[in-house]
Amino acid sequence: MLTDDKHNITKTLAFLFIPFLFLSLLTVTSLPNELREIGRLSSNLILYIGVFILICHFIINRNNFNTDINKLLSVYISFILLGIVYIISHFYNKNFYEDTTLLTLFLTFLLIVTFMNVKWTRNHIIIIGILCNFIILFLILHWYVLDFPTNRFKSIWRNPNGLGIVTLIMLFFQIISIRFLNNIGKIIFLGFILLNLIIMYSTTSRTVWISLIVILISFVVYKHFNRVFSYLFIITLPATFLFVFLYIKLQDTTVGNKLNDLSLEIFSKNFFSGRSELWYEIWNGTLSSLWLGHGVGTRPRDIADVTLTAHNQYLQIIIDTGLIGLAAFSILLFFIWKILLSKLTENPIAKWSACFFIGILVYQSLEVSLFLNNPSYSHFQWLIISIGIGFVDKTSNFVKTN
Numbered sequence: 001m002l003t004d005d006k007h008n009i010t011k012t013l014a015f016l017f018i019p020f021l022f023l024s025l026l027t028v029t030s031l032p033n034e035l036r037e038i039g040r041l042s043s044n045l046i047l048y049i050g051v052f053i054l055i056c057h058f059i060i061n062r063n064n065f066n067t068d069i070n071k072l073l074s075v076y077i078s079f080i081l082l083g084i085v086y087i088i089s090h091f092y093n094k095n096f097y098e099d100t101t102l103l104t105l106f107l108t109f110l111l112i113v114t115f116m117n118v119k120w121t122r123n124h125i126i127i128i129g130i131l132c133n134f135i136i137l138f139l140i141l142h143w144y145v146l147d148f149p150t151n152r153f154k155s156i157w158r159n160p161n162g163l164g165i166v167t168l169i170m171l172f173f174q175i176i177s178i179r180f181l182n183n184i185g186k187i188i189f190l191g192f193i194l195l196n197l198i199i200m201y202s203t204t205s206r207t208v209w210i211s212l213i214v215i216l217i218s219f220v221v222y223k224h225f226n227r228v229f230s231y232l233f234i235i236t237l238p239a240t241f242l243f244v245f246l247y248i249k250l251q252d253t254t255v256g257n258k259l260n261d262l263s264l265e266i267f268s269k270n271f272f273s274g275r276s277e278l279w280y281e282i283w284n285g286t287l288s289s290l291w292l293g294h295g296v297g298t299r300p301r302d303i304a305d306v307t308l309t310a311h312n313q314y315l316q317i318i319i320d321t322g323l324i325g326l327a328a329f330s331i332l333l334f335f336i337w338k339i340l341l342s343k344l345t346e347n348p349i350a351k352w353s354a355c356f357f358i359g360i361l362v363y364q365s366l367e368v369s370l371f372l373n374n375p376s377y378s379h380f381q382w383l384i385i386s387i388g389i390g391f392v393d394k395t396s397n398f399v400k401t402n
Contacts, residue, residue, distance in 0.1 A: 086106075089293050120390045160204060294319055313364035333361070
């Protein structure tokens with residue numbers, strides 16, 4: 001048996017992630033380059049901290065190595081499978097000038113595994129939640145200084161969508177912190193959640209609001225239709241793939257025009273934002289190497305006459321590793337979902353990780369932020385998914401609970 005002191009080593013080391021996770025957000029702001037460079041350095045340090053903690057974890061658990069591995073065996077196998085596909089695509093495309101990019105991707109895989117193995121506690125969660133509140137406070141003050149803009153508010157971020165995903169990330173940690181607080185703490189956090197939603201609304205980011213609606217629907221299904229909840233993944237992921245096809249086909253049709261009018265009425269934005277043309281061009285570009293892709297690090301502009309990112313994580317994976325890579329990635333997501341489901345009865349955080357997991361899958365159908373494109377967002381999103389797997393509720397109270 002491992003002693004509590006040995007368990008506490010990785011719990012303590014996990015606190016190292018927290019400051020660098022928040023500092024990494026500087027990367028995607030419009031602040032001076034010197035500050036954004038701090039963000040880039042922080043994103044890289046997170047990867048190396050992850051490797052260090054993972055090594056410590058397996059050394060500490062060496063006497064129970066087989067048992068420890070078996071807990072996440074399906075995820076390990078899935079990551080290995082996905083990694084092999086990336087390597088095959090890398091050599092097939094002679095993509096050796098992107099060796100560093102491939103290494104960074106593999107370090108990201110290890111970071112996700114680390115997040116799943118860390119025994120996250122209420123102490124970690126409350127500290128992250130408090131820091132999220134400070135960010136929301138800053139955003140509210142900036143919103144006030146700018147005279148309460150309610151359209152495309154972006155604060156110091158480069159664009160409203162960037163601020164939108166930050167507010168969604170903050171919301172997760174605000175929500176899961178509440179159960180560990182006393183009554184006064186709960187009231188304070190609920191106030192900050194309300195302020196967060198105001199900022200989220202002011203960004204007018206449709207992608208984030210769609211994701212939030214999906215999260216709330218998932219939570220309602222969990223609470224009232226528990227048997228259906230386990231099927232949400234196999235409903236959501238194929239639906240996100242189908243969405244790309246339908247989005248392209250619906251433009252300039254009667255249904256498409258009605259959806260466009262509805263979007264203008266609700267969001268004051270066109271439903272067809274240019275993604276249909278973008279995805280059509282990118283899809284045609286992938287056809288020359290549809291099964292194994294064009295190699296990691298390939299940008300849409302490298303294979304198609306476009307200037308933007310893919311704005312779809314799944315399409316970006318097809319660009320990198322083809323349909324085989326997308327299949328391997330889908331298998332990984334499926335087994336992560338299965339592990340989250342297995343934690344629902346014993347882990348009070350798992351239900352929120354599972355609901356946000358579904359929301360993140362939907363978000364990735366409109367943006368690219370799970371791996372290399374936006375590491376400051378991807379690290380937070382993988383932590384949201386993983387914390388529900390690794391959380392333990394057996395530590396002493398950080399805050400006295402009434």
